[in-house]
Amino acid sequence: MANRKILAFFPLMAALSQAPVANELTGYAGLEARAFTADPADSIQSDAGISASLSLEYYRDLDDGNQRFVASTFGRWDSEDGERSHGDLGELYWWKAYDSFELYAGVRKVFWGVTETLHLVDVINQDDALENIDGEDKLGQPMVNLLMERDWGTLEVYGLLGFRERQFAGREGRLRASLPVDEGGAIYQSDREEKHIDWALRYSHVLGDWDLGLSHFSGTNRDPLLLSSNDGLLTPYYAQVDQTGVDIQTTRGDWLWKFEAISFKPRGEDRQTAAVGGFEYSLYGIRETVADLGLLMEYQFDDRRGPWSTANQNDIAVGVRYALNNTQDTEFLLAVSTDLDNGSRFTNLEVTHRLDDRWLLEAEARFFGNADEGDPTYSLRNDDYLQLELRRYF
Numbered sequence: 001m002a003n004r005k006i007l008a009f010f011p012l013m014a015a016l017s018q019a020p021v022a023n024e025l026t027g028y029a030g031l032e033a034r035a036f037t038a039d040p041a042d043s044i045q046s047d048a049g050i051s052a053s054l055s056l057e058y059y060r061d062l063d064d065g066n067q068r069f070v071a072s073t074f075g076r077w078d079s080e081d082g083e084r085s086h087g088d089l090g091e092l093y094w095w096k097a098y099d100s101f102e103l104y105a106g107v108r109k110v111f112w113g114v115t116e117t118l119h120l121v122d123v124i125n126q127d128d129a130l131e132n133i134d135g136e137d138k139l140g141q142p143m144v145n146l147l148m149e150r151d152w153g154t155l156e157v158y159g160l161l162g163f164r165e166r167q168f169a170g171r172e173g174r175l176r177a178s179l180p181v182d183e184g185g186a187i188y189q190s191d192r193e194e195k196h197i198d199w200a201l202r203y204s205h206v207l208g209d210w211d212l213g214l215s216h217f218s219g220t221n222r223d224p225l226l227l228s229s230n231d232g233l234l235t236p237y238y239a240q241v242d243q244t245g246v247d248i249q250t251t252r253g254d255w256l257w258k259f260e261a262i263s264f265k266p267r268g269e270d271r272q273t274a275a276v277g278g279f280e281y282s283l284y285g286i287r288e289t290v291a292d293l294g295l296l297m298e299y300q301f302d303d304r305r306g307p308w309s310t311a312n313q314n315d316i317a318v319g320v321r322y323a324l325n326n327t328q329d330t331e332f333l334l335a336v337s338t339d340l341d342n343g344s345r346f347t348n349l350e351v352t353h354r355l356d357d358r359w360l361l362e363a364e365a366r367f368f369g370n371a372d373e374g375d376p377t378y379s380l381r382n383d384d385y386l387q388l389e390l391r392r393y394f
Contacts, residue, residue, distance in 0.1 A: 023060035028360075029053070032389040036174055038382045045174050049080035057091075068095045070106075076131070081173030084130045090140045102147040107140035110158075112202065112215060114249040114258045117298045117317040117335060118276040121245035121260050123217045124200060126164040133175055134348075139164050153205030160198035163220045166236065177226060178379040182233040188220070189239045189267060196220050196240075213247040221266070225307050240267040256280045264304065274302040276312070280321070294321035296335070311376040314340045328354045342372035360391045 035048040057072040075087035093106025110124040125138035144159045165186055169176035190196040198219020205212050224236035245262040259277035266272075278298030286293050296319045300312040319335030333350045347367040354360050364387040371381040 025058045027056040028391045028393040030389050030391040034385055034387040037384045041382045044171055046080035046172055049078060051076055051078040066097045081170050083170030084173055086130050088139050104145040107142050109138050109140055113260055114247045115260050115276045115298060116296055118300050118312055120262045120274055120276055121215055121247050123222060123243055126166055126222050130167050153203055156202040158200040160219060163194040163196060166224055174383050175380060177234055179232060179234045182235050186236045209250050211249040215245045217243045254282045272304045276300045290325040292323045316340060339375060342375055343370050344372045344375040344377055345369035358393050362389045
């Protein structure tokens with residue numbers, strides 16, 4: 001059903017028969033191993049597992065570079081959690097440049113925001129929570145998007161055609177809530193449910209060393225509330241919300257300052273706010289080498305309470321980014337977030353190393369320390385894990 005709707009966006013698909021300016025197919029195949037350091041909170045959950053992934057991306061330019069067709073897809077098979085075995089049509093869109101504007105139609109991924117540890121203003125796409133819990137991986141969103149670039153800034157208008165529900169780990173999977181989620185029983189505030197048409201606006205502008213962004217979203221909230229049901233499961237509830245956001249970034253010598261804030265209003269409830277901001281300070285040529293060291297710190301504030309509570313209400317995050325700048329593009333990122341109210345801690349370590357032009361090795365370690373019973377991360381208290389992934393690009 002969704003694919004038929006997507007293809008309806010392409011009135012100019014016949015243009016693909018023209019001689020292309022350029023076209024390319026790229027992608028990678030990956031093998032991932034993940035091991036947890038503690039016994040699971042639920043005995044049915046696994047202690048370790050392996051998975052395989054495949055990502056493909058194709059683009060084709062037409063009309064002397066004034067049109068482009070893009071398609072990408074991703075799939076993963078997981079040995080332990082059947083729910084994590086999934087696939088997604090990440091992008092399938094047509095783009096055309098006109099004299100005074102640009103038009104996109106189809107399924108796309110759009111990123112908004114500037115901060116490192118939390119992406120408050122990034123609301124267009126649904127999280128791919130089966131891939132990761134950090135909000136970095138996204139599902140494709142069907143849309144029509146108009147972009148106008150002028151001397152006074154860039155204006156983007158989005159019509160978001162249909163909603164994509166979040167997917168959750170299964171009973172055997174780790175990194176899930178204390179109870180399994182009944183995805184099939186999702187509840188919507190809108191009578192149109194997943195057929196509700198959302199819309200969004202974004203204005204951005206560069207003023208000297210300042211990058212400024214102002215956005216607004218109105219529609220189905222991408223983050224569901226998880227409600228307890230009588231059958232011992234959690235039921236996703238998708239509310240209607242209005243969210244206005246601002247993001248600011250500026251460079252001052254070796255300092256990079258970042259800030260995001262949102263004003264968040266669920267339908268029928270009071271307005272709430274959240275913000276995250278901080279800096280990254282870069283030290284270049286460490287010990288007379290080509291390596292760089294970045295020191296980062298961000299503070300996270302969120303006054304949402306009750307069912308809207310998040311894990312980032314009064315938190316401080318500190319970290320280091322170490323880039324060797326060698327031929328293997330080796331890079332380390334270590335970040336620790338601490339809740340200043342209850343002491344709950346989240347530690348994240350990421351390492352990337354290119355073996356050659358085709359092979360990439362990635363390592364990841366995550367630890368949930370001193371988890372307070374009232375903290376949203378309490379259900380993950382036993383889910384510390386180590387992960388290694390090998391990718392072959394083509």
